[in-house]
Structure formats: C-alpha cells, structure tokens
Amino acid sequence: MFAQARLAASRQPTKACLRRFLATEVDASVASTSASQTRPVLNTAVILNRSPIITRTPSPFERAYYKYQANIHRALQNPFPNEFYFKQGSPLEARFNVEEQRRERAALGTPFGMQEGEKSEAVLQAEQTIRDEEDLRMPRQHEADTKNDFKDLNRRGQRNLYLALLQKEGDKHVWRFPQGPVNQGELLHHAAERDLETQCGDGMDTWIVSRKPVGVYHPPSPPATDPAKKNVVFFYKAHIMAGQVQHDPKTTLDFAWLTKGELSERVEPTYWESVKDMLSDF
Amino acid sequence: MSAATAAKAPRALSSMRGWRSPPRIRQPLRKDEERLPIPHVDLVVGQTHHSRVGDHYHNTLADDLLYMTYTHELGERKPPRQIRLRFDPDDPYVVHRKNLPVGGDHRQLAQLPPAMTPDNVVRLERIVLHSMQKEAVNNRSSLLGVIEAFRAISGKNDAGGGRAKGSGVQIVHAKKNVGGWARAGIPTGVVVDIEGAPMYDFVSTLVEFVLPRLREFNGITLPAPSASTQSPSSIAGVVSFGLPPDAMALFPQIEVNMDMYPKMYGMHVQFITNAVGLGAQKRAQALLSGFQIPFARK
Structure with a gap:
C-alpha cells in the first residue's frame, strides 16, 4: 500500500509538485520518506x-525406576500359556524357557528361575x-564425538x-543461524527457503516445517x-x-552443528535471549 | 545422641540401594477369594522401559505439529450462538410446564477446534485393535486363536500387572438379533485398547515390520477431496484402517511361532487422537504421518 503510493508519487512528479504547491500544511514527500525510514x-x-x-540413555534414576516397575510387572504377571504358544519339546520352547529363567533370576533373585532336575538335550x-x-x-558413541568434530552430522546422536554459521556482522564475527533479507513482495517462508x-x-535436503514463523528477534541497530x-x-x-x-x-x-548448551556459549547474549526458548533442551 | 546418628546412617544408606531385604512380616497379609495375599500398598505398574517413538513425539513431533497447526486468534472467542431455546427454571413462564425436547437434527454441529495452546497439541491417546470372527457365531471356541494373537501383538493381558483397570483383550458380544444369523449376547469378536508406552511400541512395530512388507499396500486411503468437512468422521480426530489376514503374519510376535495359530486374522486398527472439531481428521493424519505411517489417495 505504502509502496504503491510512493511509486505513484514518483511516477507523476508534476502532480506531486502541484499538490505540494497547493497543500501548504502537509508535505507529501517528507511524509513518505519518514514512513520508509520507520x-x-x-x-x-x-x-x-x-x-x-x-x-536417549536413561539416567540412573530412570534406570532404577524402570527396573523396579519391570520387577513388579514380572511378579504380578499372569501365568504364561506355554502350551498354546510352543510345540512341546521344540527348540523354540527350550530357548524361550532358558531365556525366561535367566530373566526371572535377574529380576527376582536366585530361588526363582533355577533349573530343576536334569537339563534336557534341547x-x-x-x-x-x-x-x-x-x-x-552398534556403539552408542560415534567417532565424531571422540574427535570432537563439530561439522559431522553423526555427532551427539x-x-x-x-546449524550455526560464523559470519561477519558489522566489524566483528558472530555465530548465528543462517539468515538473509526478504525481497520486495516475497513471502516470508519462501524467503527463508531461498536464504537457506x-x-x-x-547440497542439503531440508524441509521447512511451517509457513508461519516460530519466533522473532529485534537486533539492536549498530551505532553507525x-x-x-x-x-x-x-x-x-x-x-x-540428508x-x-x-x-x-x-x-x-x-x-557447526551444535546442541543448545554449546550454542549458548557461542552466540551473543541478546541473540541468545530471543532464540533460547525455540530450541529443544535435549 | 551420637549412638542414634550412628545407627541412622547405615539405614539411610541401605534405603539408597535398589534392593534390600523385605520388611519382616508382623501380621499375615489378608487373602483374597483365591487365597492369594493382598499387599498393603496399591501396586500400580508404571512404564517399564524407554519408549523410542514416544521420545520422538515429545522431542520433535509435538513442536512441529504445534507450528504446523497453529492458528493465530486475537482476543477471546465469541460464545457460540444459542440456536435453540434453553429451559430456564427461574423464568416464571416455564414453571410447571413440561420441558419437551426440541425436534430436528440432534447431530452435533461441527465446532471450531479449541484455541491452540502448547497443552492441546494433537497427540495419540490410544490405539484400538478390533477383529470380528464370523465362525464364532457357531463355534465360540474359534475366538481363542485371535485372543492369543491379540495378546501377543498388544502385550496386554487380563488384569495384567495387577491392574484392575488393565482389562486386556475383551470379547465383543452381539448387540441385537440379526435374522437367521446372530443372536443378541453371543460372542462375535475381540477388541483391545493399547495406551502409553505399549501404544508407541505398536506404532513402531507396524511401521518397521508390517507395513513395508505388506503386499499391495500404498498407504492408508485418504478420504476423497470432495468428502464433507462436517461429517462425524472428519471432526472426530480418529484415523482407522483395516489390516488383511496376511498382515498378521508379519508382526514379529506372531511370525516367531506362526504355525501354532489355527489361522491368520484380519483386524481393524483405530488411532484415537485428542483432535476435535473442524479439520480434526487432517490434524490426526498429520500426526500419524509424523510416525511414518503412509497415506495414499484413492
């Protein structure tokens, strides 16, 4: 709307001059420049x-909780209908019984899950x-973790x-997310895709989740x-x-590909304040 | 004093250990009707393991779905317009008059979904598996096979884990007489509700073992583009589809001892989400799509 009005004004200089000449109280060109400035x-x-x-590797507390719950579950479970699920004397039944006895012994202690009598051939x-x-x-630690390679996508699985980029902003280098300007008349989510x-x-296969932005940042304007x-x-x-x-x-x-904690050590404090709530704690 | 603290210290340490010797029984426990002891505390089985798909939902999907389905609203919503007269007992006109039901279509009109908040992001609430067996009309013992198959797939058992609420696999009874075929009250099928961590385990089994190996399955068929947006199915937030008998053999729990089952059974699967109101089915589909369940056009 503003742009159209300004365009019209620039196309018809004679008319604008005429209006300025006639309307003494409001200067149209001054009004339009102040609008573009703000x-x-x-x-x-x-x-x-x-x-x-x-x-995720469970914490010691989570592990203790799961073990306790699994033990209660085992102690209270209904009898398993062996004869329905396995053929009598089949290798599958023997294997299940051996594994089940081991699980029982691990969960409830030695009197439980002990073999009685002779062990059969099966x-x-x-x-x-x-x-x-x-x-x-597979190992849970990738070699990118041992080498501390921040560029490897397999790190910290x-x-x-x-993704954070180290770029020049004014006269200093800052870490920030990939960023770029929006062209005149361009949709925000198209601009995001283009800027990325x-x-x-x-070389990347990416997917932008929504058409709506998830957050906003008002950078402090440099003194220059x-x-x-x-x-x-x-x-x-x-x-x-990919x-x-x-x-x-x-x-x-x-x-660099960084976790939330690693990002907080690198980015500017004002930037961090506006982006931290958009990032996953884990 | 010092003796008391010294006596306390090892006790505190021992309570930190995972397992300690059970307390001495001072009074025998009460017995139930099957002469089994009733514990003093109400034992409830919680989650027994980490859920990978559940983590994926909480870490990634919930955020994405919030961003994708968010609609911005300014201020409070207007209260819905009251179409019918409501019975007001304080109104002197209606005192001692009958409160007759109003006529017309009683079907609930499609409402807008509730305002979007981080708490009501679309999520999976439970999965219902259902199978109707025709031969059970004449021979009710033919349901045994499908009961055991459903127990193996869902991991649910009658009062499993000592939980009275955990009802396990339920038998579905016919509701009414169908001429020359079914009588009211006879068992005709089985149904099981899966919730919590086992629900996410079912999703991962389905997505990783069953659907990729299923022949001629392109995805859950989407409703036609011309389908009504006001219909009960499109405002309920439930996605349902059927699995043929071949699919049951692809569940690893069944595959391991498939020859023990009399035959393979087909089933209906219903994914029940918390999405309600206009566009609920689309939001439910977006959620399931995030679990990598494929959808296909007709």
Whole structure:
C-alpha cells in the first residue's frame, strides 16, 4: 500500500509538485520518506535441526525406576500359556524357557528361575546357541564425538543439533543461524527457503516445517546506522534429511552443528535471549 | 545422641540401594477369594522401559505439529450462538410446564477446534485393535486363536500387572438379533485398547515390520477431496484402517511361532487422537504421518 503510493508519487512528479504547491500544511514527500525510514527491514533465519538419531540413555534414576516397575510387572504377571504358544519339546520352547529363567533370576533373585532336575538335550542346545551368538549392537558413541568434530552430522546422536554459521556482522564475527533479507513482495517462508540455499548451498535436503514463523528477534541497530531504521528477524524451524552444508567462504567463515548448551556459549547474549526458548533442551 | 546418628546412617544408606531385604512380616497379609495375599500398598505398574517413538513425539513431533497447526486468534472467542431455546427454571413462564425436547437434527454441529495452546497439541491417546470372527457365531471356541494373537501383538493381558483397570483383550458380544444369523449376547469378536508406552511400541512395530512388507499396500486411503468437512468422521480426530489376514503374519510376535495359530486374522486398527472439531481428521493424519505411517489417495 505504502509502496504503491510512493511509486505513484514518483511516477507523476508534476502532480506531486502541484499538490505540494497547493497543500501548504502537509508535505507529501517528507511524509513518505519518514514512513520508509520507520518501516523495518525484514529478514528470515532458519533454525535447521537435526533430530536425535539414537534413543536417549536413561539416567540412573530412570534406570532404577524402570527396573523396579519391570520387577513388579514380572511378579504380578499372569501365568504364561506355554502350551498354546510352543510345540512341546521344540527348540523354540527350550530357548524361550532358558531365556525366561535367566530373566526371572535377574529380576527376582536366585530361588526363582533355577533349573530343576536334569537339563534336557534341547535345553543344552539352546544354551550353546545363546553362547555362540555375537553381540551385533552398534556403539552408542560415534567417532565424531571422540574427535570432537563439530561439522559431522553423526555427532551427539542422542541430542537435537542446530546449524550455526560464523559470519561477519558489522566489524566483528558472530555465530548465528543462517539468515538473509526478504525481497520486495516475497513471502516470508519462501524467503527463508531461498536464504537457506544462498547461505548453505544446495547440497542439503531440508524441509521447512511451517509457513508461519516460530519466533522473532529485534537486533539492536549498530551505532553507525540510522537509529530509526529497524531490523527484524523472523525464525523458521526446518529439519535436515540428508546432505551437508556447502558454505560460501566469502560470507561464512565456519559452520557447526551444535546442541543448545554449546550454542549458548557461542552466540551473543541478546541473540541468545530471543532464540533460547525455540530450541529443544535435549 | 551420637549412638542414634550412628545407627541412622547405615539405614539411610541401605534405603539408597535398589534392593534390600523385605520388611519382616508382623501380621499375615489378608487373602483374597483365591487365597492369594493382598499387599498393603496399591501396586500400580508404571512404564517399564524407554519408549523410542514416544521420545520422538515429545522431542520433535509435538513442536512441529504445534507450528504446523497453529492458528493465530486475537482476543477471546465469541460464545457460540444459542440456536435453540434453553429451559430456564427461574423464568416464571416455564414453571410447571413440561420441558419437551426440541425436534430436528440432534447431530452435533461441527465446532471450531479449541484455541491452540502448547497443552492441546494433537497427540495419540490410544490405539484400538478390533477383529470380528464370523465362525464364532457357531463355534465360540474359534475366538481363542485371535485372543492369543491379540495378546501377543498388544502385550496386554487380563488384569495384567495387577491392574484392575488393565482389562486386556475383551470379547465383543452381539448387540441385537440379526435374522437367521446372530443372536443378541453371543460372542462375535475381540477388541483391545493399547495406551502409553505399549501404544508407541505398536506404532513402531507396524511401521518397521508390517507395513513395508505388506503386499499391495500404498498407504492408508485418504478420504476423497470432495468428502464433507462436517461429517462425524472428519471432526472426530480418529484415523482407522483395516489390516488383511496376511498382515498378521508379519508382526514379529506372531511370525516367531506362526504355525501354532489355527489361522491368520484380519483386524481393524483405530488411532484415537485428542483432535476435535473442524479439520480434526487432517490434524490426526498429520500426526500419524509424523510416525511414518503412509497415506495414499484413492
């Protein structure tokens, strides 16, 4: 609306001059420039999230709670109808019985889950099979964690990670989320997508969650600029599915995938105050 | 004094340990009708393990769904317009008059969903599995197979974990006579409600073992684009679909000893969410989609 009015005014200088000449009280050109000065400069930033990729390790308290509940569950469970689920004397039944006895002994203590009498052929076979089985579990610590590689997407598998870029702002370098300006007439969520690609390259498969921004930041204007000119940054949440950042070394010095705690140590305090509630604690 | 503190210290330490010797029984416990002892405390079984899919919901999906389904509202909502006259006992006109029910369509009109808050983000409340067996009309023991299969799939048992509320697999009885076929009160099928951590375990089993291996399954069929947005199914926030008998064999709990079951059974699966009001079904579909349950157009 404002833009249209201004455009119309610039296209028809004669008419504007005429109006200025006639209307002595209000100067139209002065009014339009003050409006453009107070209108904030829009920016979008993307909080690019890598969701946890492995289950969280339970705390000692949680582990004790789960063990206690599992023991109550076992002590109160209904009798298991063995004869329905297994053929009598089958290897599967022998294996189940061996494993069940071990679980029983682990949960309730030695008088429970003890083998009575001679072990049958099938039971001995099942015990041998269990002994021969390899432990195929993956390690819960990735080598990126031991090397402390902040650029590896496999680091800190249990935690939510966020992409932060080290960029020049004014005369200093700051860590912040990928950010860029909004073009005239562009939708905010389109601008967010475009800015992410401009800053981080097209080597990532990402998904911006919503069309609505999830937060806003009013950066303090640097002393060199006009104090009336305001910047506004709208944040969008996005997920990374595949790929990696290919940053432009001219604009971005470095990038890192950081947890909330690691991010708080790097970013500016004012920036942190406005973004901290949008990030997952875990 | 010092002796008392010295005596207290080891007791405090021992209470920190996971297990200690049970307290001495001073008075025998009361017995129930089956002559089993009734414990002094009300034992309730809580969660026994970490739920991976549950964590995924709380860490990732809840935030995303809040952002996706949020609608901004300014100020308080207007109270809904009262279409029908309400009976007011203080009104002298209606005293001693009959409060007759108003006529017309009694179906509840589709309401707007409640205002969006972090507390009412769409979430899965429970999953209902249901299977109706025709042959149970003539032979009720034919339900045994499907009962055991449902117990294996859901992990639920009658009063399992000492919980009177945990009703396990229930038998569904016919409600009314159907000419020449069913009589009211005869058992016709089974149903089980799954809640909490086992519910998320069921979702992960379904998504990782069953649906990818199911032949000719492109996804849960979405309602036609022309379907009414006011219909009971689209404002209820329930997503339901059917699984053919072949699908039961793909559950790992069944697969391990499939030959012990008389046959494989089909079932209805209903995902019940807290979404209500206009667009509830769409929000429920968005939630399930976040659990990687596929949807397909007709």
